[in-house]
Amino acid sequence: MHTVVLALALVALVFLPCAVALLICADGAVARVRQRIRGRRDRRALHILDRTLTHQSISLAALDEHQPSIQQIAADLRRLDRQRLGIATRSKVWHAAVLLAYDDRLRLASRCLGVCEHLDQLDGVDLEIERVRVEGELEAAGLSLRAGSHRHQDH
Template sequence: MAIVHAVVLALALVALVFLPCAVAFFICSDGPVRHIRRRLGARRERLALHRLDRTLGQQAISLAELDEHQPSIQQIAADLRRLDRQRLGIATHSKVWHAAVLLAYDDRLRLASRCLGVPEHLDQLDGVDLEIERVRVEGELEAAGLALRPGAPRHQDH
C-alpha cells in the first residue's frame, strides 16, 4: 500500500509541476491555437453554407448543372462567327436589328473571355470605348487560339 501512495504522490507532484508549463506552452504557442481557430472557422463556414442551402431549398443550382447549361467553346466560337457576319452584313439595314446583334455578340464575347480567362470590360463601356474594347477582346481571344473569322490565321507563340 505504501508503494501505491508513493506512486500517486509522485504523479501528483509531476502534474503539479508540469501542468502549468503545459498550459503556458499551449497559450504562448501559436500552432495549436491557430489549428483550433482554423477548425472552428471551417466549421462556421460549413454551418453557414448548410444554412444557405436550407434557405435556398429547391432554388439552388449545383455547379455541374451550371456547366451543363453553358455552351462549349466551339459553340461560342461558331456563334461569334455567325453574329460577326450578321453584324457586318444584314444588321446594317436596321438600327434595332443592329443593336440586338451587337448585344448578342457582346454576350458571346463575354462567355468566350470567361472560358479562356481573358479579361474584358464590355459591360462597363459604351460608344467608341465599347468598340475599342470589342476589338481588343477579339484580338486577345484570337491570340488565345480562338478563330473568330474563317480563314484568319491563328496567332501562335513559339
Template sequence: MAITHIAVLAMALVALLCLPCAVVVVVCADAMPARRPWSRGGRRDVHALRCLDRRLSSTEPFELPAASQPGIDELTADLRRLARQRTSGPTRESAAWLAAVVRAYDHRLVVVSEALGVPHHLTGLDGMDRDLERIRLEEKLRAAGLRLR
C-alpha cells in the same frame, strides 16, 4: 340581240376584274388569321404577342443557365456568325436589328472570355470605349488560339 351582247360583255368584264381578287383569297386563305383581333381569343393572342415583344426588346442580355452552357466550339461558331451578321445582311437596313446583333455578339464575347480566363471590361462600357474594348478582346481571344474570322 344588242342587249344580250351588252350583258355578256358586262359580265365578262366584271369576271375579269374580280378574278385576281378571288385567286388571291383562295391562295392566301391559309395565311389569313382564323380569329379576329376583336374577339376574346384574338385579344389574348395580341396581348401575348405584345408581352413577347416587350421581353425580346429588353436591353438586358439573355443569361443561359450554368448547366446548359454551350461548348467553346459552339461559342466561337456563334461569334463568327454574329460577326458576319454585323457587317452584312439585314443589319445594314435596320438599326434595331444591328443593335440586337451587336448585343448578342458582345454577350458571346463575354462568355467566351470568361470561359478562357481572359479579363474583359465590356459590360461597363458604351460608345467608342465599348468598340475599342471589343477590338482588344477579339485580339486577346485570337492570341489565346480562337479563330474568330
C-alpha cells in the same frame, strides 16, 4: 399699391435664383436617393441568395450544363460577326440586337478562356475599342473569330 408690387418684385428677384438652384440640385438628390434604394434592394437580394445558398447544396456541374461549348461559342461569334458586317447594317434595331448577342458571346468566350473583359461597363467608342481588344485577346488565346480564319489555322 406700387410698394406692394415693388416688394414682390424684390422678393422674386432674390428667391428666383435660389429656386432655380434648388431645381438643378434636386435632380442630383433624386438620383442619389434612387441609387440608395437600388443599393438596398441589391444588398437584400444578395442576402436572400446567400441565405438560400447556405441552406441548399447546389452542384456547380449542374450550372455548367447549360453553358455552350467553346466550339459553339466560336461558331456563334463567327456567324454574328458576318451578320454585324452584313445584314445588320440595314436596320439600327437589327444592328443593336446583333451587337448585344455578339458582346454576350464575347463575354462567354472570355470567361471560358480566362480573358479579362469590360464590355458591360463601357459604351460608345470605348465599347468598340474594348470589343476589338477582347477579340484580339481571344484570337491570341487560339479562338478564331473571323469566318475564314479557322481554315487558315489548320494549314
